[in-house]
Amino acid sequence: MSIDTETHPALDACFLGPYGENDSLLEKLVVEFLRDHVYWRRNFHPEDPPAIPTSAAHHPDYQAFEARLRRELHQLSAALKKSVPFHSPRYLGHMVSDLLIPGLAAQMLTLPYNPNNVSEDAAPVTVDLEVQVGLQLARMLGYPHDPARQDCAFGHLTSGGTLANYQALRLALALKAFPVALRAAKVPEIGVPDDDESAFNLAPAAAIGLLGRWQAWLALQAAPARRRWQAAVAAERLEQHGLARFFARHPQLRTPVVLAPVTAHYSWSKGVKLLGLGRGQLRLLPERGMRLDLAALEETLADCLRQRQPVLLAVAVLGTTEYGTVDPVDGVADARDRYAARGLGFSVHVDGAWGGYLASLFRQPDGGLRSLDAVREGFRAFPAAEVHAAFGAIARTDSVTVDPHKLGYLPYGSGAFVCRDNRAMALLTEEADYVFHAASADDYLTRFRSLGQFIPEGSKPGASAAAAYVTHKVLPLDYANFGRLQAQTILAAEAFQMRAERFAQDMQPRLRVLVPFAPDSNLVCLALNPAGNTDIGVANAFLRKLHGVLRCDPSQPLQLKEFFGSITSLRQDAVGEDGMHRILRALGLDPSTASDCAEDRLLILRHTLMNPYVIDRHNGISYIDLYFQFLARTVDHFLAKAEMPCVRPSPCEEGSREALG
Template structure:
């Protein structure tokens, strides 16, 4: 769009702003390459003049107000994401100046992005000529561990392109990115679902396998090595399918960066400050990632051994949770609200006979008090650690809210979808050694024994009080 506004000659430019904004990424990069080649043919003074002219028309220079004032036929673009998306997306849109209103949250089906909701939204955007900047899919949500249907997001984009609406597909794989090792052979090729499934009871579902198989067709992915990579906090990765797009992000500072955009890997790393919000980054975390993946390559036979053990543990935990619900039926109603897609399992609990959401939440808070860090006592006194999250009716939708709350015996007749939420226990099974076969120890068995004792003790206190 900046090239059109600057009226650069000799390039095959889109005919209008709408077409320019909706160029496919490959076409946009091809145009960028053509622009760079055209510049190279000019004498230095002309090259400088045209570069400044185009830079002056970019949104990075004009800001949102100036840019969209110059392009009145365009609406400020939306970012589409499921309601389960991490809260950092809201922060990001505020920081960019787009505003929270431009974050369009899509409904989910079992806490996974609903393709029908995406399709309807894209149809409306195409009809109203509402630009879309990107659609975010989540590969392993940090609250429920669920995995969005990335393949169907890509299919929705393909259908949308026929209506003249295009956008980037970004995958937030901060949590689940390292699970991709389970799906990769040593040569980098994709393992079939049957090959992967041989190591598990239910994992992966066909939908989960299809999501991981589609990763290569997305435009960008974020991964946090400090999560399932078991690496130091502060190591993070942004992976761009076509690195030439990074040129559009570059900032210059002559005292740090010398010459043009670096081509070799080491030079790009030394010049990282051109592309990221921080000017400097510690090299220790990056070195840790590099060395780890040299020792344990990212395939199922090497690094994948670690997440494989944790997914197996999640399946064992899920099965034990269902037995636990039967064993503790006199005391609580228990439910795993969503079958785990990864190594994160939630557990919803409600005291037997209770109908009040407030009472159920108070009960789970008391359990969590026994699982969380307590600054008043040494960590070593804790048997287990756990966290909590909530189930919100506005995120679940009516059908899932009814299914889960009814199964727990909770009254939904006075439920406020915007205010009421149910607190649940959240279990992050990152430790690959929860089942110690050598010594015959199952820490999952021990956890449920611990939880059962605590629940019975709480119920005894409650009954005595009443």
């Protein structure tokens, strides 16, 4: 089945729309289910009389309260008109767009019930929905998703990708340290490694297997012995001692490092600090072509093996925040397997906060992986073979971060953490008798109804779970359903790149233009430099000036902005020396000016093509064309008015025709 080049009619019902076209649909849904909620309240115990008399509405105090309420709400509504118009196809900035009506309506429907997904006591319905959302996401990612399977995946929602990344670190550390606790407690007969270093370096699958044998062995013990062994192991766990005391008790062990690409989200730096590992334990690896350099990963792992330096986690990014590029997940998983065989076990986590939902394009309705040729049908170049391999390899990783509030088009804040094997989650369990109740270890759904035992948060909104669950039911996470929406964003990105090529040709006499690297997803960057300028500082000043026209300005009427965009930067440590020099040469910039002007990076425009109506085929409007026309007018205005620092003349114009390289 090919991808439609026009917006699918079913998608036209998915959003409120740039013009509020589906206002009547959303209004009907909100009114219908608000009334339904009121009927539910009235029928809870219909014998109970109304506590608020009808006459209250006529009391002066009631009317004064209503007047204050309306005044404040009107003021809030007026203030919110200064918000960024994420719904508009003129918004090309950050990773946010219009909201899907199924999720928006489900969240609004659920809010008056106010479920708290800490446990089934506070959310008997939405806790189950959240567990189901985890299974829906697991299926999209290629993880085992049948609760009857012992190794079924498990996922839960978070406030965002940052907290999901924290959970990945937390689980990986618990899994790494647990075998050492079993050794310290002298648990017999279950195959605990002979020394602490071997125990600390087990592969995740081996550690989960050891955990399962421990649980099975424990179940065979008489109750008094079972309690003694449980207490003995608990007393030796890292979570009991803390990092400092744990490593003091095991002096042959070193604090593990986390390996991540240099373009990784800043949440990883925050996470290692929060966990107590320290920022020094986060090693940022160089990239090649804006993707994790596998040679650098191999060299680092070989060095860790020689130095007997444990590795906690290797991170692969599925759509970087700045550039939307996809790391070689398959290569990282291969490296994990090779080094596990050599005694250096570590987990692999995929940070798919941005690109996670693109996995729906790679999935058949039955959950199978689509072939490269099948996915490519209907696109100009997407996906590259390397990108297809990366998405196919997610199934082999240990955990994934996904953000429903990004390419899932759901309200903030809704992130998600999914681990490949639910059995590992037992290591994160917290006890609280007033909230959690004993659950059958054999029943998947029952066990995870006490969500608060396993997750970083305590209280958490059940409305977010309802929004995600309903959205995934209305638009299943495969290429024929949710994937249609993702396909529109890829088509828009490809159209944007083609239009950028034409823009480069049109502007060539006065501006050098470069798409610095082919996009892996629906995020396209653009580098600009006035013709004749060789100074990186001048080019950056020009970009800052241009971004001033594209960024949100609450002091100005919203309608004065024709388009909204964002900027990011290219750094040599991310691009590599050769890649950086290639980009600078194509733009006519002199690399030596970086030190002259204290600029260690090149600013570039960043465009997120999320809105499915950025190409409005119904009205024959391309907002991509309009954007580049706007960009040309703005650049010409700056150049004509000399509203930029003076430029140094280029010694030669060689390579100007290679601007799009």
